Amino acid sequence: MAELKINGKSINVEVEGGMPLLWVLRDELNMTGTKYGCGVSSCGACTVMIDGVATRSCVVPVATAVGKEIKTIEGISPDGELTAVQQAWIEHQVPQCGYCQSGMIMAAEALLDKIPAPTDEDINAEMTNICRCGTFQRVRSAIHSAAKLRANQSEMLG
Amino acid sequence: MANQDKKSKKGKWGRRAFIVTGGLVGGGLVIGVGGNIYVSNQIKKFSGKGFNKGDSVMNAWVSIAPDNTITVAVPRAEMGQGVYTSLPMLVAEELEVDVNKIKVFHPQPESPYANTTFLAGGPRDVHKGLSVIEKIASFMNIVGTGGSTTIVDGFGTYRAAGATARVALVRAAAEKWGVQEGDCYAEDGHVINKSTKEKLSYGDLAVAASSIEVSEVPAFKAQKDFKVIGKPIARLDVPEKVTGTAEFGIDVRPEGVLFAAIKHPEHLAGVITSIDNITEVEALPGVKKVVMLADGKGVAVIADNTWRAKNATLTLEVTEDSKASEGLSSASISQKMKSIIDNDEMIATPEDEGDVEGIFGKEGVKIIESVYEVPYLAQATMEPLNCTVLVDGEKAKIWVGHQFPSMAKSKVEEITGATDVEIHVTYLGGGFGRRAELDFVEKSAEVAAAMPGVPVQLSYTREEDMRYGMYRPTATSKFKAVVAADGTISAWENKMALQSVMNNSMLRMMPSQAPKPKDDIMTIEGAAHLPYAMDNRKVAFGHLDVPVQVGNWRSVGSSQNGWFTEAFMDECATAAGQDPYLFRKSKLGAFPRFEAVLDKVAEISGWKNPKEEGVFMGIALHKSFGSIVGEVAKIRDLGDKKIAIEEFFCVIDCGRIVNPDTVEAQMQSGIVYGLSAAMYGKITIGGGKIIEGNFPEYEMVRMNVSPQMTVHIMEVDEYPGGVGEPGTPPAAPALTNAIYAATGDRVRELPLVKSGYTFV
Numbered sequence: 001m002a003e004l005k006i007n008g009k010s011i012n013v014e015v016e017g018g019m020p021l022l023w024v025l026r027d028e029l030n031m032t033g034t035k036y037g038c039g040v041s042s043c044g045a046c047t048v049m050i051d052g053v054a055t056r057s058c059v060v061p062v063a064t065a066v067g068k069e070i071k072t073i074e075g076i077s078p079d080g081e082l083t084a085v086q087q088a089w090i091e092h093q094v095p096q097c098g099y100c101q102s103g104m105i106m107a108a109e110a111l112l113d114k115i116p117a118p119t120d121e122d123i124n125a126e127m128t129n130i131c132r133c134g135t136f137q138r139v140r141s142a143i144h145s146a147a148k149l150r151a152n153q154s155e156m157l158g
Numbered sequence: 159m160a161n162q163d164k165k166s167k168k169g170k171w172g173r174r175a176f177i178v179t180g181g182l183v184g185g186g187l188v189i190g191v192g193g194n195i196y197v198s199n200q201i202k203k204f205s206g207k208g209f210n211k212g213d214s215v216m217n218a219w220v221s222i223a224p225d226n227t228i229t230v231a232v233p234r235a236e237m238g239q240g241v242y243t244s245l246p247m248l249v250a251e252e253l254e255v256d257v258n259k260i261k262v263f264h265p266q267p268e269s270p271y272a273n274t275t276f277l278a279g280g281p282r283d284v285h286k287g288l289s290v291i292e293k294i295a296s297f298m299n300i301v302g303t304g305g306s307t308t309i310v311d312g313f314g315t316y317r318a319a320g321a322t323a324r325v326a327l328v329r330a331a332a333e334k335w336g337v338q339e340g341d342c343y344a345e346d347g348h349v350i351n352k353s354t355k356e357k358l359s360y361g362d363l364a365v366a367a368s369s370i371e372v373s374e375v376p377a378f379k380a381q382k383d384f385k386v387i388g389k390p391i392a393r394l395d396v397p398e399k400v401t402g403t404a405e406f407g408i409d410v411r412p413e414g415v416l417f418a419a420i421k422h423p424e425h426l427a428g429v430i431t432s433i434d435n436i437t438e439v440e441a442l443p444g445v446k447k448v449v450m451l452a453d454g455k456g457v458a459v460i461a462d463n464t465w466r467a468k469n470a471t472l473t474l475e476v477t478e479d480s481k482a483s484e485g486l487s488s489a490s491i492s493q494k495m496k497s498i499i500d501n502d503e504m505i506a507t508p509e510d511e512g513d514v515e516g517i518f519g520k521e522g523v524k525i526i527e528s529v530y531e532v533p534y535l536a537q538a539t540m541e542p543l544n545c546t547v548l549v550d551g552e553k554a555k556i557w558v559g560h561q562f563p564s565m566a567k568s569k570v571e572e573i574t575g576a577t578d579v580e581i582h583v584t585y586l587g588g589g590f591g592r593r594a595e596l597d598f599v600e601k602s603a604e605v606a607a608a609m610p611g612v613p614v615q616l617s618y619t620r621e622e623d624m625r626y627g628m629y630r631p632t633a634t635s636k637f638k639a640v641v642a643a644d645g646t647i648s649a650w651e652n653k654m655a656l657q658s659v660m661n662n663s664m665l666r667m668m669p670s671q672a673p674k675p676k677d678d679i680m681t682i683e684g685a686a687h688l689p690y691a692m693d694n695r696k697v698a699f700g701h702l703d704v705p706v707q708v709g710n711w712r713s714v715g716s717s718q719n720g721w722f723t724e725a726f727m728d729e730c731a732t733a734a735g736q737d738p739y740l741f742r743k744s745k746l747g748a749f750p751r752f753e754a755v756l757d758k759v760a761e762i763s764g765w766k767n768p769k770e771e772g773v774f775m776g777i778a779l780h781k782s783f784g785s786i787v788g789e790v791a792k793i794r795d796l797g798d799k800k801i802a803i804e805e806f807f808c809v810i811d812c813g814r815i816v817n818p819d820t821v822e823a824q825m826q827s828g829i830v831y832g833l834s835a836a837m838y839g840k841i842t843i844g845g846g847k848i849i850e851g852n853f854p855e856y857e858m859v860r861m862n863v864s865p866q867m868t869v870h871i872m873e874v875d876e877y878p879g880g881v882g883e884p885g886t887p888p889a890a891p892a893l894t895n896a897i898y899a900a901t902g903d904r905v906r907e908l909p910l911v912k913s914g915y916t917f918v
Contacts, residue, residue, distance in 0.1 A: 015463075016443065019463070019465055019466075020465060022465075023463055023464055023465035026409075026464070027417060027462075027463040027464050027465070028463065030411045032402075032405075032408075032409035032411065033401070033402020033403065034402070035406075035408075035540075035541070035587070036408065036464070036542065036617075037540055037541075037542070037620065037853075038620045038852050038853050039619060039620055039852075040620075040852055040853070040854070042852060042853040042854050043540070043853050045540060072402070073401065073402030074401075074402055077401065082400070082401075086400040086401065089396070089400045090392070090396055090397065090400060093392060093393060093396060093819055093823065094396075094400075095238075095393075095395075095396055095399035095400065096238030096239070096240075096823060096827055097236075097237050097238030097539075097540065097541075097585070097586060097587050097588045097589075098238070098395065098396075098398075098399030098404050098585065098587070099406055099539075099540040099541045099585075099587030099588060100540050101399050101400065102402040105400060123861060124861055124862035125862075127860075127861040128860055128861065128862075129860070129861075130540065130853060130858060130860060131540070132538060132539060132540045132588050132590075132831070132858065133238045133540075133588065133827045133830075133831075134826060134827040134828075134829070134830025134831055134834075134859065134864065135823075135826075135827070136830065136859070136860070136861045136864035137826055137864060137866065137867055138823070138826070139861065140861065
């Protein structure tokens with residue numbers, strides 16, 4: 001039995017410690033927003049944040065996530081108010097098939113937490129997820145927009 | 159009226175409206191589509207399943223709730239190409255409602271929803287009713303998505319659905335007010351009385367309107383009056399796709415669902431003959447059952463968690479018969495293709511104009527000769543293949559993201575014997591042709607049948623998905639041409655060798671309908687009937703017979719033929735000593751739409767302008783699926799075969815535009831898909847097995863190498879063409895032509911990484 005902290009809530013799961021976090025989320029907890037794409041940490045469809053760091057959950061044994069803050073796509077806008085990244089994603093009409101987009105958005109959230117105003121080079125370095133529909137150009141534009149939105153929001157709060 | 163004459167002769171099912179009325183959901187079977195005479199009413203029936211209870215169903219496509227909510231049935235796969243928005247846009251235009259308020263659902267694959275374009279080869283004229291071949295398509299219940307046909311097929315149907323519902327609503331209002339139909343008009347979800355300015359909402363009129371029969375499809379709006387068509391409309395599916403709530407096949411969680419993984423034979427055309435450790439595997443944690451699939455095509459493990467099921471499949475010890483692919487390798491296949499061409503073992507000559515041999519035989523002519531080759535490719539949808547099935551006696555339920563739900567449903571009926579089958583089509587995490595196949599549905603049905611009463615979700619791991627493929631065929635083209643001093647192409651010959659996609663895939667799915675390889679027109683898609691003026695031309699192909707499954711891959715024949723022909727055109731331009739753009743342009747006099755696209759892409763790319771040092775361009779032009787696309791690649795040569803693809807310019811003529819933002823997105827998507835194949839894509843065979851199993855070995859374009867793309871959409875008042883695929887074919891030739899311009903290296907085999915190129 002392991003106690004996980006997911007999206008601010010404590011959740012008990014009864015699985016072997018070696019089970020990747022991805023499969024705990026998807027098949028034990030029915031939190032299917034986080035996607036399976038490759039299982040080898042290559043595509044990024046399963047990206048979640050662990051203690052604020054974008055992490056590919058398909059290779060994270062659940063035992064190693066115990067005691068850490070896990071945040072999934074379901075947890076970034078719990079009250080229905082979309083984040084700057086999600087708003088920018090809609091503004092730029094980023095998704096096509098949409099399957100990779102949960103992971104893409106989580107990677108973008110983590111990038112902007114780390115680098116509030118990323119350059120194109122920063123985006124190239126940090127956004128390594130695969131999108132088979134090829135939405136990269138719109139992802140890039142949306143990240144730049146989201147950075148501005150976030151800056152405006154914090155100005156208003158500040 | 160001609161219609162009534164026929165009606166009187168043939169009685170009840172005389173030539174009537176294309177669309178007649180519906181009724182209230184729950185009131186039994188509703189009639190959806192009219193049709194011509196000489197056809198049973200079978201093709202007009204639909205169950206209404208999926209429409210909300212209490213809604214008034216206006217026809218097979220549209221229902222209206224008392225609160226004025228409009229629901230539209232979209233029987234096409236939403237796999238990223240935006241059809242859950244573009245088809246409702248067509249309804250909204252004629253129905254006079256706000257497209258943003260439309261709710262969409264995926265109906266059962268029933269006859270009214272047939273994609274008749276697949277059989278008829280072109281759009282239907284809804285004002286004339288169905289042609290014989292369209293009736294056959296409806297009767298065969300071909301409900302599917304592919305070949306970039308959704309808008310081609312639906313441009314009339316969905317406007318008819320909206321227009322017919324609108325007329326019924328207006329008539330209902332007129333009756334209520336006791337005025338003439340012409341005294342009322344529809345606007346923004348309401349019918350308005352012209353003289354009194356009274357208003358009734360569609361929701362108030364829907365019950366009465368749903369029993370009014372509109373016997374003729376009303377005339378459509380003129381283009382100048384469009385409020386929705388041609389406007390960039392935000393996609394209806396995007397909000398769900400940014401919150402992680404969009405449901406893909408792999409996300410369905412019906413109560414009590416179990417998860418299955420599969421081990422396929424490791425060899426191509428291999429057969430698993432026995433499982434040697436069933437007892438041990440069934441004792442593993444979470445494992446419920448090991449299932450041997452029919453004909454030894456795989457072994458599935460059902461467990462309570464996908465990961466446990468997958469781990470269990472990795473411990474399976476099986477015996478496999480691998481004779482069919484003994485000695486098979488990419489090298490042996492390549493050799494075989496070359497020998498088919500060298501020995502002139504052509505099975506069909508779809509194009510033979512003039513006398514190419516006569517020109518080649520002339521004394522002193524300079525013949526250019528080149529051999530091109532492409533490898534097998536996987537579609538590699540981001541969502542690995544999966545299907546969930548519940549078998550419960552006579553009943554079965556399917557949850558799947560599929561391009562052909564009608565075939566998927568029939569397959570489950572066939573496998574399980576169930577007679578009452580419902581299919582729930584989810585979003586598709588990419589299709590690209592792979593989700594038109596039935597293998598994953600068939601296996602899922604077999605697995606679920608072994609666990610009656612329990613829904614079972616079978617998903618392939620990425621490795622099983624990639625290694626058990628229905629690949630884009632490997633292909634070779636050998637070109638011979640004579641280019642005169644003035645640049646005229648005196649002779650053009652293209653001899654190809656490859657497997658037939660149609661023959662191969664239809665033998666799997668509908669054997670009775672499988673064309674012979676020589677009759678598969680997709681083989682020469684984009685290779686024959688080129689728009690360029692040529693004095694003599696010949697295109698022929700030979701059949702490669704190897705035990706590798708091939709299937710549809712975004713843009714199908716054009717995916718290789720676009721590259722082959724446009725790369726070789728560039729060679730012809732070089733031979734003529736002419737600019738590649740002007741060389742092509744000089745041969746397009748008979749095809750002004752092609753010429754206009756080519757001119758435009760040259761213009762927006764600044765083709766004629768002086769370039770920065772180290773910057774080069776390549777151009778390509780290709781028509782597929784009814785749309786003409788021109789692309790220019792702008793690259794920076796960093797030396798030592800290191801290339802930066804800085805920009806791509808794209809111009810499309812797809813006729814009338816439905817949603818320009820979607821057209822732009824599909825061009826961007828098609829370019830990236832084509833570039834991934836050109837730069838990195840290869841499925842290799844060694845020792846009868848597929849080598850690549852996951853993304854690190856099957857690399858694709860990521861953010862760091864994705865170019866900046868500029869898309870221009872031509873305004874052309876012609877019937878719409880497709881947009882899902884046409885962006886792909888010109889990407890590879892534009893890139894390799896730019897590489898030639900930069901380096902003088904004419905790469906004739908893809909992917910480019912195989913020739914030592916790297917990309918930054």
